[in-house]
Amino acid sequence: xxxxxxxxxxxxxxxxxxxxxxxxxxxxxxxxxxxxxxxxxxxxxxxxxxxxxxxxxxxxxxxxxxxxxxxxxxxxxxxxxxxxxxxxxxxxxxxxxxxxxxxxxxxxxxxxxxxxxxxxxxxxxxxxxxxxxxxxxxxxxxxxxxxxxxxxxxxxxxxxxxxxxxxxxxxxxxxxxxxxxxxxxxxxxxx
Numbered sequence: 001x002x003x004x005x006x007x008x009x010x011x012x013x014x015x016x017x018x019x020x021x022x023x024x025x026x027x028x029x030x031x032x033x034x035x036x037x038x039x040x041x042x043x044x045x046x047x048x049x050x051x052x053x054x055x056x057x058x059x060x061x062x063x064x065x066x067x068x069x070x071x072x073x074x075x076x077x078x079x080x081x082x083x084x085x086x087x088x089x090x091x092x093x094x095x096x097x098x099x100x101x102x103x104x105x106x107x108x109x110x111x112x113x114x115x116x117x118x119x120x121x122x123x124x125x126x127x128x129x130x131x132x133x134x135x136x137x138x139x140x141x142x143x144x145x146x147x148x149x150x151x152x153x154x155x156x157x158x159x160x161x162x163x164x165x166x167x168x169x170x171x172x173x174x175x176x177x178x179x180x181x182x183x184x185x186x187x188x189x190x191x
Contacts, residue, residue, distance in 0.1 A: 016046035017099045019185050022163065023128045024050045031094030034120065036129075037101020041066030047097070048077045055091060059084045085113050090120035098129035100183075103136075103144050110145045114155060121190045127159065133182030135168055152184045159188035 015021075020043045030051035035044045038056035044066055047054050054077060056066060063080035070078060083089070085105040090096075096117055105113050121127060131147045132138060139146045147155075149166055165185045173179050 014040075014042055016043045017130075019099070019128050019130065019163070019187055020046060020097060023095075023126065023187055026162075028095070028126065031125075032092070033095040033097060034090060034093045036090075036096060036098040036117070037104065038062065038066070039101075041069065043097050043099060044078065045069050045074075047095075048074050052095065053077045053079075055079045055081060055093070057081045057083050057088070057090075085109055088113065088116060090116050092122055093120055094122055094125045096121050096125070096127050096129070098127070100130065102129065103132035103138075103146060105145055106143045107145045118158060118190070123190055125190050127156070127186065127188045127190070130183050130185045133166065133168070133184050135180065135182035137180045139182075147184060149184060152186060156186065156188045159190050161186060161188045163187040 024046070031053070033047050033052045033054045035041070035047070035054055035056045038044050038058045040062060041056055044054045044056045048070065056063070056078060059082065061082050066078060066080065067075055086109050098117070102110075102113070117127070131152050132144070134146045134148055136146060138144060153161070153164075163186070167183045167185070168181065170178070170180050
């Protein structure tokens, strides 16, 4: 991502994503979480502070940004891995969070990535995340993957969908560029 560290710097003090806050309100017993495409770690930090052990994964080395926001005790609940989607390996987890990251996976690798995600989530574990929809401004980018509502629902055939929402709005990116957002949000429990 061009300007990746500018993006991380601008987003490091933002609130955790609404879907992650909603998930925490479900009072699921904390376990091990993978935050896939963790960026500056907003969701990671929030989950750690709510009792989760988090494996934060990003293609950039954002570990220092995340660790600076955690106290010494909280840092014991963080493991950081620098990986890209093409060659990723995922440990077993009770929760996998993927906010504003999965669509940055090239279409050529997405099915393999998705299989790894599904296989990493334990039975009765959860997925919390989102996908860029086909109406998004960036939908013409060749090295990304975009989805219709139906395609996202199909991805979750081995899950019970608990919360599903589609949002379209005009706005700006964290770096200030105008953009039409088309986001499909999902909270799902693996059967």
